[in-house]
Amino acid sequence: MPYVVGKPLKRKEDQKLITGHGHFTDDIKLPDMLYAAMKRSQYAHAKIKSVQVDEALKLPGVIAIYTGSDVQDKIKSIRSIWLVPGCDLIPKDRVPLATDKVNYVGEAVAMVIADSRYVAYDALDLIEVEYEELPAVVHQEEALEATAPTIYDDVPNNIAFTWKAGAVPEDIFVNADVVVKQRFYEQRVVANPMETRAAVAHFNPGSGELTLWCTTQNPHIHRMTYSDILGIPETKLRVIAPDMGGGFGAKIAVYTEEALVAFAAMDLKQPVKWIENRQEHFLATSHARDQVITTELAGTKDGKILAIRAKNIANLGAYLSTMGAGVPTIDFGLMITGAYTIPYAECETIGVYTNTTPTDAYRGAGKPEASYQIERIVNLYADKIGMDQVEVRRINLVPQGSFPYTNAMGCNYDSGDYQKVLRTALDTINYDELRKEQEEARKNGRLVGVGISTYVELCGLGPSKVAGAIGFGGGLWENSTIRVHPSGKVTIFTGASPHGQGEKTTFSQVVADKFGIPVEDIELVSGDTLINSMGWGTYGSRTTPVAGGALALAAERVVEKAKTIAAHELEVDVSDVDFNNGVFSVNGHPEKVRTFQEIAWSANNAWNLPEGVEPALEGQSFFDPPDFVYPFGAHICVVEVDQDTGMVKLKKYVCVDDVGRIINPLIVEGQIHGGIAQGIGQALWEQAVYSEKGQLLSGTFMDYAMPKASFFPMIESSFIESPSPVNALGVKGVGEAGTTAAPSAIVNAVIDALKPFGVVDLEMPLTPEKVWTAMQEGRNIK
Amino acid sequence: MTKKVNVTVNVNGKTRSAEVEPRTLLVHLLRDEFNLTGTHIGCDTSQCGACTVLMDGKAIKSCTVLAVQADGTAITTVEGLGSVEKLHPIQQGFWEEHGLQCGFCTPGVMMAASNLLHENLNPTEDEIRNALEGVICRCTGYQFIVKAVQHAAKLMRTENEEIAIAEATLTEGER
Numbered sequence: 042m043p044y045v046v047g048k049p050l051k052r053k054e055d056q057k058l059i060t061g062h063g064h065f066t067d068d069i070k071l072p073d074m075l076y077a078a079m080k081r082s083q084y085a086h087a088k089i090k091s092v093q094v095d096e097a098l099k100l101p102g103v104i105a106i107y108t109g110s111d112v113q114d115k116i117k118s119i120r121s122i123w124l125v126p127g128c129d130l131i132p133k134d135r136v137p138l139a140t141d142k143v144n145y146v147g148e149a150v151a152m153v154i155a156d157s158r159y160v161a162y163d164a165l166d167l168i169e170v171e172y173e174e175l176p177a178v179v180h181q182e183e184a185l186e187a188t189a190p191t192i193y194d195d196v197p198n199n200i201a202f203t204w205k206a207g208a209v210p211e212d213i214f215v216n217a218d219v220v221v222k223q224r225f226y227e228q229r230v231v232a233n234p235m236e237t238r239a240a241v242a243h244f245n246p247g248s249g250e251l252t253l254w255c256t257t258q259n260p261h262i263h264r265m266t267y268s269d270i271l272g273i274p275e276t277k278l279r280v281i282a283p284d285m286g287g288g289f290g291a292k293i294a295v296y297t298e299e300a301l302v303a304f305a306a307m308d309l310k311q312p313v314k315w316i317e318n319r320q321e322h323f324l325a326t327s328h329a330r331d332q333v334i335t336t337e338l339a340g341t342k343d344g345k346i347l348a349i350r351a352k353n354i355a356n357l358g359a360y361l362s363t364m365g366a367g368v369p370t371i372d373f374g375l376m377i378t379g380a381y382t383i384p385y386a387e388c389e390t391i392g393v394y395t396n397t398t399p400t401d402a403y404r405g406a407g408k409p410e411a412s413y414q415i416e417r418i419v420n421l422y423a424d425k426i427g428m429d430q431v432e433v434r435r436i437n438l439v440p441q442g443s444f445p446y447t448n449a450m451g452c453n454y455d456s457g458d459y460q461k462v463l464r465t466a467l468d469t470i471n472y473d474e475l476r477k478e479q480e481e482a483r484k485n486g487r488l489v490g491v492g493i494s495t496y497v498e499l500c501g502l503g504p505s506k507v508a509g510a511i512g513f514g515g516g517l518w519e520n521s522t523i524r525v526h527p528s529g530k531v532t533i534f535t536g537a538s539p540h541g542q543g544e545k546t547t548f549s550q551v552v553a554d555k556f557g558i559p560v561e562d563i564e565l566v567s568g569d570t571l572i573n574s575m576g577w578g579t580y581g582s583r584t585t586p587v588a589g590g591a592l593a594l595a596a597e598r599v600v601e602k603a604k605t606i607a608a609h610e611l612e613v614d615v616s617d618v619d620f621n622n623g624v625f626s627v628n629g630h631p632e633k634v635r636t637f638q639e640i641a642w643s644a645n646n647a648w649n650l651p652e653g654v655e656p657a658l659e660g661q662s663f664f665d666p667p668d669f670v671y672p673f674g675a676h677i678c679v680v681e682v683d684q685d686t687g688m689v690k691l692k693k694y695v696c697v698d699d700v701g702r703i704i705n706p707l708i709v710e711g712q713i714h715g716g717i718a719q720g721i722g723q724a725l726w727e728q729a730v731y732s733e734k735g736q737l738l739s740g741t742f743m744d745y746a747m748p749k750a751s752f753f754p755m756i757e758s759s760f761i762e763s764p765s766p767v768n769a770l771g772v773k774g775v776g777e778a779g780t781t782a783a784p785s786a787i788v789n790a791v792i793d794a795l796k797p798f799g800v801v802d803l804e805m806p807l808t809p810e811k812v813w814t815a816m817q818e819g820r821n822i823k
Numbered sequence: 824m825t826k827k828v829n830v831t832v833n834v835n836g837k838t839r840s841a842e843v844e845p846r847t848l849l850v851h852l853l854r855d856e857f858n859l860t861g862t863h864i865g866c867d868t869s870q871c872g873a874c875t876v877l878m879d880g881k882a883i884k885s886c887t888v889l890a891v892q893a894d895g896t897a898i899t900t901v902e903g904l905g906s907v908e909k910l911h912p913i914q915q916g917f918w919e920e921h922g923l924q925c926g927f928c929t930p931g932v933m934m935a936a937s938n939l940l941h942e943n944l945n946p947t948e949d950e951i952r953n954a955l956e957g958v959i960c961r962c963t964g965y966q967f968i969v970k971a972v973q974h975a976a977k978l979m980r981t982e983n984e985e986i987a988i989a990e991a992t993l994t995e996g997e998r
Contacts, residue, residue: 051918058926059914061861061901065927068860159844235865235873235927235961286863286927287961319866541925541962707921711967715924718964742870742959750955750965755948779964 042557042622045550049707050560052546063284066239066254067316074241075104077302077315078161080151080168081324082143085177085396085735086190089141089170092151097167102160105309106168107152107301109140116304117270119295122262122514123367128204131196132361133394137270137297137304143172144192144359145396146735147324152301154313177396177735181356182333184393192359192394201357201392204370207450209339209348209385217339217347221422226804227410229331229356229729230722232403233747236286237317238326240299242306251307252279255299258288258538259578262363262515264570266295271303275570282568285540289719290402292540293580294327294363323740328729329403331356332369336377336414338421344428344436348385349449351377351414357392358399365401366392371511372407372499375450379415380459380497380673381437386449396735402580404719405780408498416494416785420792421801430493430789431472434463438495445766452499454671455773457699457763463495466675466697469757475679483797488682489692490794493675494786500774501586501670501767518665519583520574521591523552523599525658527645529638530562536576537588538568542776543708544584548592550704551770555596556637557623574661582672582774585704590768591664597769598660603640606658609651610635610643670765670773674698676717676782680790687813689725689791695757696782701765701773709775713758716779722748723780724787726806746806795819830894834859835903843890850874852890853900861901861930865959872958875931876900882938884957901930904937912978913937913971922971924962932958936972944980946972 057063094106118134139150151168155161176190183189184199191199214220240255251273257263260280268275285292298315306313317325333354339347355369374388423433438459439446446454475491482489502508505516522534533548549563566572576588600620607625608615611633619626625640627633635643640658643649647656679693696713703709726746730738739745764771784805791807792800798819803811827842834857841856853859853876864886865873874886877899885898905911913933916922923929932955939946939954946954951972952965960968 049921052921055918055923055926056907058923058929059901059910059917059933060905060907061859061930062907063861063926065860065863067854067864070858159846233961235871235925235959236863237865284927285925286865287925289961316864319868319871543924711921711924711963714964714966715962716964719961741868742866743868747870747959747961748964749952749959750968751949751952753952753965755969756964756966 042553042559044554045560046554046704048705050546050550050705052543052708053549053560054543054545065236065284065286066241066256069241069254071241071243071312074312074314075154075156075309076158076161077305077313078153078165079149079298079321080153080165080170081321082139082146082148082150084143084172084174085146085179086175086192087143087172088175089139089143089150090173091171093169094151097153097164100160100164100167102156103153103164104156105154105305107138107305109136109138109150112137112301112304113140116300119266119270119297121361121363121365123364124512124514125202125204125366125370126512128202128370130202130366133193135297135360137301145398146737147321147398149297152305154305154309179395179397179731179733179735181354181393181395184395192396196394199394201361201394202366204390205388206374207387209350209387213348213385214337214339218342219340219422219425220337221418221425222335222337223418223421223802225334225336225414225417227330227332227334227413228805229328230403230727231323231328231729231745232289232291234287234289234291237319237322238292238296238298239316240302241312241314242303243312244306244310246310250277250279251303252281253299253303254281254283256285256292257282258292258540258580260538260568260570261536261576262578263295267300267303270300279571282538282540288540289404290329290406290580291326294401298325320741323737323745324398327362327401328358328398329400330410331400332410334410334414336418338418340422342426344426344433346381346383346422346437349378349383349415350387353388353390355390355392356395356397356400358395358397360399362399362401364406365399367513368402368407373411375452376408376411376499377415378448378450379412380439380495382439383449397731404716405498405777408777409720409781409784412494412496412498412781413785416496417788420789431467434493434495435460438463453668454497455668455765455767457673459495459673462673462697462699462761463675465759465761466677466695469697469759470677470693470695486684488684488794490680490682490790490792491677492786492788492790492793493677494782494789495675496782497671497673498777498781499669500582500672500777501666502581502583503669504667505665515577517577518663519588519591520576520661520663521588521595522574522659522661523595525599525641527642529558529641531556531558533563533565533592534573535565535567535588536573537584538579539584540579542579542584542712543705547585547704547708548589551589551592552596555600558637582776585770585772586670586768586774587664587666589770589772590666591662593769594662594664595660598662599658602654603637603644603658605651605654606640606644607635610649666767668767670701670767672698672700672773672775672778674778674782676786678786678790680787680794682791682794682812684816687809687816689807689812691754694754697759697761698778699761699763700775700778702762702771703760704772710758712775713779714756716777717756717783718748718753720780720783721787724784724805724807728806828891830890832893833897835899845891847890848886849888849890849893850885853885859900859902863927863930865928870959871928872935873928873931875934875958877934877937880941882935901933904933912982913940913975915978916971916975920967920971920974922963922968928958928960932960932968936975940976940979944976946976
């Protein structure tokens with residue numbers, strides 16, 4: 042068999058998806074299935090005076106309506122899983138249905154169950170909820186003001202926590218040649234996977250078993266939480282993530298609606314389906330980012346960065362979501378020094394409750410924010426000392442030969458050559474020539490800008506003892522099991538839960554090479570808590586580094602056992618058996634051979650096994666990685682700003698990424714493209730905008746600018762592979778690279794283009810209006 | 824409850840009927856009545872295009888057409904584009920060029936591409952990107968979708984050329 046790791050194989054996932062045979066949650070149809078719809082608050086902050094459901098109940102086809110008081114003693118509130126320690130955290134749990142008070146627009150107050158989805162929606166209009174509106178607060182800085190309304194009596198000033206890490210000796214800032222300070226706003230965005238959330242619940246009253254199909258990136262975490270809040274033992278609760286139309290972090294969080302659907306199925310003893318519509322998704326599924334970050338950098342006049350400190354005021358929304366506290370603290374704070382050797386760093390994050398949809402992870406989760414502030418402040422520093430953005434990076438990037446490199450916050454960057462990715466990207470885009478062209482363009486009145494981002498991100502979550510130390514309510518190890526069937530065909534099981542990332546293919550490639558069998562002989566089963574051993578799911582670019590790490594170890598165990606059986610059959614010592622490309626052989630004895638398939642047959646029949654060897658051929662590993670992985674790279678883009686309209690046109694985008702060893706280059710490049718598109722989306726177009734009263738103004742695809750095909754140029758992507766030493770595959774994770782790198786590359790380019798107008802900074806998204814206004818202001822000052 | 828009406832549609836070459844409420848959307852007729860679940864729903868404002876199907880050969884958003892408006896028309900869904908045994912060149916293009924990740928938007932994107940390639944078998948990159956204006960993909964960044972459509976166009980051109988050559992070489996008698 043030719044080796045397949047490193048080859049751009051077509052995906053094993055695709056045939057069913059391109060022929061319309063995917064199996065998404067909304068595709069599930071069960072006999073007697075009922076449909077749920079949620080009545081949601083139209084107020085951001087209000088007391089609930091009464092909920093009248095009588096009229097709605099009279100509608101033919103309506104089976105039941107549940108209000109907050111109906112379920113408050115039956116379903117517990119949902120706790121956040123990440124209770125960050127040492128920051129006086131006051132977690133606010135999500136109640137299944139609001140009872141006395143609503144805290145954001147879209148919070149569910151009642152659930153209708155009907156025999157069709159149309160009737161369920163009709164009934165929503167007949168439910169009368171009487172509210173007494175309260176003053177709302179939507180922006181985190183306003184929420185901190187003394188006069189701001191407080192959302193919870195026991196949360197003074199709406200402060201959920203104050204977290205600190207690192208330390209910078211004060212004299213460094215006092216004595217530094219140069220200090221640069223800038224306030225950045227990482228605007229609120231919505232992950233918006235194309236499939237909204239969905240759930241189908243089926244209850245067997247005889248056995249007490251509940252099956253919940255739902256859109257989750259981590260079915261075992263969902264089972265853990267729902268088992269607790271619904272009072273069903275884990276042995277009776279099966280959570281299945283069928284095919285999923287993307288997640289991007291929004292389907293990590295454990296929400297209330299899925300639990301309500303499960304509860305209704307048990308209560309009514311009929312299957313229940315709930316499909317979130319897109320407008321609901323905008324209100325009820327977690328938002329992300331929304332952090333006001335003020336960064337200060339101290340440096341020498343010749344370009345050496347001495348220290349960095351960041352203050353992050355993070356908008357948590359109305360409740361503490363599943364990973365809500367971890368994102369702006371651990372995920373953000375530990376990475377504020379970026380890819381540079383900065384001796385001192387300090388971070389303070391204040392988490393603030395507001396009357397908005399709760400915020401949680403979105404592709405990158407904290408790392409895009411960390412990368413943005415360092416990549417922007419480094420450019421401002423370069424401008425201040427009159428140095429090119431390339432030169433300041435060359436001086437400060439972690440030098441070759443210093444890996445593992447421990448940053449000022451204690452993270453161990455694993456491997457690579459940070460200077461080389463930058464050099465390669467500069468060569469690819471022909472930077473020096475580009476600068477000349479830019480100069481020429483400026484003379485001709487054209488505004489061309491070049492932006493660079495050299496990023497590093499913390500991925501492959503992660504060592505479980507670290508998870509425990511940072512308050513994560515679970516482990517972060519992962520399992521992979523390899524089952525070899527009598528024919529020699531193989532099923533892989535994993536606790537990670539890929540949903541579009543292509544691990545059915547990449548994991549098959551790994552096992553194909555390990556066993557010397559065709560990828561067609563291998564399948565991957567994931568996303569089912571009944572079938573898959575305990576695992577922690579797919580997020581944080583962890584599936585291939587951690588579950589793939591487990592996979593490599595499990596494969597080695599299979600080979601080890603198979604070798605013992607082969608040695609027994611060939612009547613030689615196991616140390617004399619070689620295994621290569623699917624064949625067990627003995628040096629000097631060409632007649633003594635066994636194929637992998639032959640040993641699979643022998644192992645499963647167990648007619649003639651060596652003493653002490655158990656039947657069957659299965660390998661399993663529960664792999665707890667010794668450390669995180671750190672993908673990094675350099676992204677450079679060229680933009681042109683239209684003087685008359687302020688429209689930013691993307692001209693060129695070059696990226697060089699080191700994501701460790703690459704198993705399938707096609708899939709890896711696809712991940713890079715997708716991440717960059719979302720990162721550019723944040724930089725230029727996307728924003729969840731609230732009115733002062735807490736109405737989500739950009740709550741549909743008509744108002745929220747999702748990137749389209751015509752918005753992008755072709756991305757020129759290439760890779761450098763430095764294996765990571767922390768897992769057996771040497772991979773680093775690739776899912777979040779693009780969203781981490783792209784926003785600062787784009788904004789740096791636009792600010793560069795606007796230099797003739799003296800523009801120092803602009804808040805994302807860089808809409809034409811914002812850019813145009815900045816140019817007008819620049820003109821006026823002149 | 825409103826009175827139900829009969830809708831008869833030719834779907835992927837087969838005549839099918841259902842009794843539906845007049846307000847039933849075409850996408851629900853396809854998914855719920857005909858079990859053609861390859862057509863997806865990604866939004867409620869006619870933006871995302873996950874529900875795109877062909878109606879009498881033209882790409883339409885089946886979430887924005889009532890089932891009754893489709894009465895008497897011919898509808899092609901992703902299930903009618905090609906099969907696992909014989910993939911349509913567009914499906915082949917998406918597979919070979921990694922034009923999909925989660926695969927949720929993919930059926931709609933392929934149907935939009937089908938509309939384009941029906942009109943123009945030699946589209947430029949810009950023409951492809953503009954033709955996909957009615958669909959949203961959150962996974963791919965569109966680059967490999969563009970490549971997939973280019974690949975499909977090439978396959979279809981070759982297919983057409985082969986047919987033309989075959990026809991040209993037929994003898995009078997065979998005709």
